[in-house]
Amino acid sequence: MKKKLAVILSVILVFAMLFMTACGDKPAADPEAGNNVAAGDLSSIKINVGTGGSTGTYYGFCNVISSLLKEKTGAQLMIQASGASKANILDIEDGIVDMAIVQNDVMDYAYNGTSLFADVGAIKSFSTLGAAYAEVCQIVAKADSGIKTVADLKGKKVSVGDSGSGVEFNAQQILGAYGITFEDIDKQNLSFQASADALKDGKIDAFFCTAGAPTVAITDLSTTTGIVLVEIDAEHLAKLQADYGFYAAYTVPAGTYNGIDADVTTVAVKATFIVSNELDEETVYQLTKAIYENKDEYSHEKAAEMSLEYAVSSISVPFHPGAERYYKEVGAIS
Incomplete structure (x- = not known):
């Protein structure tokens, strides 16, 4: 009897092991299961992607990419509206999304637990996939204000974006490169549109705006008010890049805004893809x-800025091993 029972149990165990092995051969399609794919095949994956507000550039840009990649590869990038950079990183940490687009300065703050993430602490649950396009640090003043350099902002009434925003930290760092602190200006915390309106009405002297250029609020302002974009000279640009690994040099071309008749040198941060x-x-x-490899087919103006060289430069957070493998394969990094 005991022998028969042992044989029966052995047979059950063998079938159980075969069943588990068969199940284990199936590719994971659930994002929470890791989305493992066979080489050259993306058709089985479903990736949740955090972007920004539903009327913003992040959301529209990622939807364009999602549509084309689904057509080309079968991949399903599930685009989600969100609170943008900081919220996206927290969502990756919490397992809500698998991928996101964020500013590369904000992801640096997260990875090191500084600035916007000083109260949260360092988050290491994400890696870089690659940078996409520039978000330009623009300093706007009235054409007749007499403000020609960043140094001229000392003692002036200056809007530095919403309180606690990435723009506010950009402003603090740029001013700091010139030896100016927030105590040296009459700091105002206004949104881009509110800043443009306040400048037009003479309530402020200048404002900072970090966004893709041209920026709607500045474009509209330039049609009714003479403006200048304040340049960051080579010496202070180099200092910013030395102090912060996420800034890239950027030239705002002449004609970007009404009345801007010459190229203007400044710095930019980068809209960057990160992954869990x-x-x-x-x-x-x-x-x-x-x-x-499909960047030339995206029907979005920001896609024109995409390149392999741009994807890998001014990145301070390590690349995901999969992204690193691709960039090494194509010679973008050594």
């Missing part, structure tokens, strides 16, 4: 490859 470290190497390799 829970995604496996093959998935992120295929995703990186698909995103950048």
Whole structure:
């Protein structure tokens, strides 16, 4: 009897092991299961992507990419509206999204637990996939204000964006490169549109705006008010890049805004794709490859700024192993 029972149990155990092995061969399609893909195949994946407000550039840009990649590869990038950079990083940390687009300065703050993330602490649950396009640090003043350099902002009434925003930290860092603190200006915390309106009405002398150029609020302002964009000279640009690894040099072309008749040198941060470290190497390799090898077909103006060189420069947070593998394969990094 005992022998028969042992045989029966052995047979049950063998069938159980075979069943588990068969189940284990199936590719994971659930984002929470890791989205493992076979080499060269993205059709089985479903990636939740955090962007920004539903009327913003992040949301529209990522929807364009999602549509084309689904057509080309079968990949499903599930685009979600969100509170933008900081919220996206927290959502990756909490497992709500697998991928996001964020400013590269904000992801630096998160990775190191500084500035916007000083109260949260360092978050290491994400890696870089690649940079996409520039978000330009623009300093706007009236044409007749006499403000020609950043140094001229000392003692002036200056809007530095919403309190606690990435723009406010950009302003603090740029002013700091010139030896100016917030105590040296009459600091105002206004949104882009409110800043433009206040400048037009003479309530402030200048404002900072970090966004893709041209920026609607500045474009509209320039049609009714003479403006200047304040340049960041080479010496202070170099200092900013030395002090902060996420700034890139940027030239706002003449004609970007009404009355801006010459190129203006400034700095920019980068709209950058990041991914959860829970995604496996093959998935992120295929995703990186698909995103950048189809860049010429995206029907969005920001896609014109995409390049492999741009994707890998001024990045201070480590690349995901899958992205790193792709960039090494194409010679973008060594």
